[in-house]
Amino acid sequence: MNFRMAPYRVLAQNGRNWHILLLSDGRLQLDFGPFAMALHQDAFGLLHGLIEAATQNCPATAGCVAHAGAERSIWIDPQHGALLLAFDGVVLRFMPQELLVFVQLCREASRQIALVPPSFPLHCDRN
Structure with missing residues (x-):
């Protein structure tokens, strides 16, 4: 599809029908098929x-894996073996292998728009 005619450009996609789109207003849309959310580029970063x-600091115990404040963090749910991504009032649940798939999509999308994500320490206060 010609980007000049479409309201978006596909930055990354995979066989799970997940996409990351660059919208015409500069936001990025995380599209998981039946669910999608749009973020400004700084929030996506x-x-x-x-x-x-x-993905670099995934312990086997419950608790926070990575965080950037109270409303932006990733937690392990040991009861279901899932990772919970809480981000600005939205909670997404990923199985560990799904988070790896999602990080690959994010890497491709960031590469396409020359975005360098911030680094976070490889430890987290679990209190």
């Missing part, structure tokens, strides 16, 4: 940095 930290 922060989210990308969080999931990068979570």
